[in-house]
Amino acid sequence: NAGVTQTPKFRILKIGQSMTLQCTQDMNHNYMYWYRQDPGMGLKLIYYSVGAGITDKGEVPNGYNVSRSTTEDFPLRLELAAPSQTSVYFCASSYPGLTPHRSQYFGPGTRLTVL
């Protein structure tokens, strides 16, 4: 299993540009998440999905959109990039319910800089 894969690894955007961060998992997990990690801060939940066709906002959803058309894929869309969106973005997946025996599996991250 490849686990959770993310592309691209790095990206530089100009203010106002758009892009999609890709996330794919091959573990047949129902739950998928997008987090951002700013320097010196804890991970913040942007959006999550409990299954294909179902998405929900997390703590910091403004400026982002998501879709979940398949179990495997959970892309994150930035429509009008702003410098405040400079961060490292992590995608994660898990089986339904974060019970003690069900851990999250994280991708390697996408480092995004908006200039």
Add this chain to the structure above:
Amino acid sequence: KNQVEQSPQSLIILEGKNCTLQCNYTVSPFSNLRWYKQDTGRGPVSLTIMTFSENTKSNGRYTATLDADTKQSSLHITASQLSDSASYICVVSAEGGGADGLTFGKGTHLIIQP
């Protein structure tokens, strides 16, 4: 508001020495507490997951403790190795919180020097 505080922010120790990282939380009602290891440039990887009734859990040289009464946890690393250099993140899950019920600490940055 649910919070997770970790200390110290950063720590430097010599290879072979032991160290202990702290995590205090105010998440309520409590479900479980996780410790993750995050290598530089990588995503977090789970080390241990502890429930209310578990006081101690080990994973190789890593031993986590939990005191649910005082809402404190610690991660003890024995006989540190250079590969232990990483950030260690404490994550607390709220009972019934669902997929958005996790609170992440800011992490402790650990450096092991030869």
